[in-house]
Amino acid sequence: MRRLTLLILLLLPVVAIGAWIGLLLVDRTSDPALRIAIRGFDPRDLLRGHFLLFQLDLRTDTVGSGPACLVPDSADPLRPVASPPWQGCPYPVADTQRSYRYYLPEETALELQRLLAGPAEERGEEVTVQAHFTPAGDLSFSDIRVGVREP
């Protein structure tokens, strides 16, 4: 096998992953995004190493678990309504009950776990996250924040 071919094979990981990072950065700026409140779920041990486990705090009156289209609610912007999925939905989710993970520094992980452990209505603070949506309903997250809960 030619040396040039071997060089290409050896640099394939860097080129492929570099291109992937570039795509992710472009998607981050162009994909639809919503800031959504998050909540804990049973079991209450929400930390897996440096990862916080959470679910999206959605209004699921009209759909149960499964795929849905999130519709922002002007009355409660941080808790969008999960409605039946439709073609061209800008904020699709594959499963409204899915649990997600977020990488956190150790010092903030414990504090956030404590905040998410109790019922949402009893907390003076709430945790929100910027959710980035893909057409397939896969989500990624950024910019986790703690804010004062609106009454």
Added chain:
Amino acid sequence: MIMMTRRRFERAVAEWQAGGIVDAATAARILAHEQQRPHHRMPGALVLLGGFAVALGLVALISANWNAIPVLVKLGVHLALTAGLGVAAWQRIPAADAIPAAPGLALEALLILLSASTLALIAHVGQSFNLQGGPAGLLGFWLALVTPFTLALARSGFHRWLWTVGLVAFIWVWLDDHGERLLEMRLLTTSAVVAGLLAYAAPIASRHGLLNDAWARHLRDCALAALVIGVSLGQFGWYLDGTETELREGAVDVLLGALAAAGGLALLTPLERPQPFRGAALAALIAAPLFGALPIVTAAFIGGADSMWAAAAGFCIVWLVIARLALAAGATGLFRLAVVLVALRLVIVFLEAAGGLMATGAGLVIGGLLLIGVGAATRNAIRWAEQRNAASRTDGEG
């Protein structure tokens, strides 16, 4: 300590000379050559220790300040490191176009580090962007990126097994995610068989220059190992009882896979040069997947045997056939393994049948005598096979 080792070596050379293994001139040349070699291990050890301490310190500094470093800087440095490993490995490749059979320790180490860095980089990207993919995606992407250069350049057995463990781990987690859907389509076993047949056919690819010989043998051996493990585990189907109609979906899946395996082995084996299995060995190879499917198919459509004796007999038949074929091929290691496994299975079936007796004095005596008998028979069988092989080798040389 170095002087003592050298004195011991000089004594060994003197003993070889006294025993007529080397003559005086050769002994003198050996000693002269050894004296010229550098024996300064302590400075090298200190350098290695220092390098390890520096690396450990850097890791500690980076991990302590991980969150303070911007994401793109971390990813950029990791990409640069991975690229550096790729270029360093490329520079270690001999100038000639043909890769030698054993390119060397430095290249193998760099290739392993490149593989590890690639896996870590994929996980690093997932962590940085808080992606929600699972282990199947991670391992699948990693295998897609590292397999081309690993197959082209890796030559050490350790590296081959590292890659194989990664592949098995990927298959395991992928089946965890998608196995149920394949079972509904009755294609679960057939999918595994197709993958196994591709590996089994690797020597054919090697003959056409598409793959290195050592890799081809390794892949073929892994395929055969998977077949043997599957057929052995299939014998546990004899434990099933009643008419297991709810098993029919699984039984049809297994039967289709077994037929695909038998057909594939029958077609591919004659294509390899030299043909690895002929006559009785080829017949046993083709029959093996069908024998592995027999218990579950019987349980699903005729009625379960619910018999530990049938399960033990099935297992022992498989490994006695392997022992017989290993003996004919002069594969003493495989013969040994087969005999030991048959012995262990006999002990297990005794414990299943009479395990309750082991709480009594008589039971312990009987169990102990069985263990002694099985152990002695196993040792004698192995010794007989080794002597038989040694005699065959001597006859061949004569």
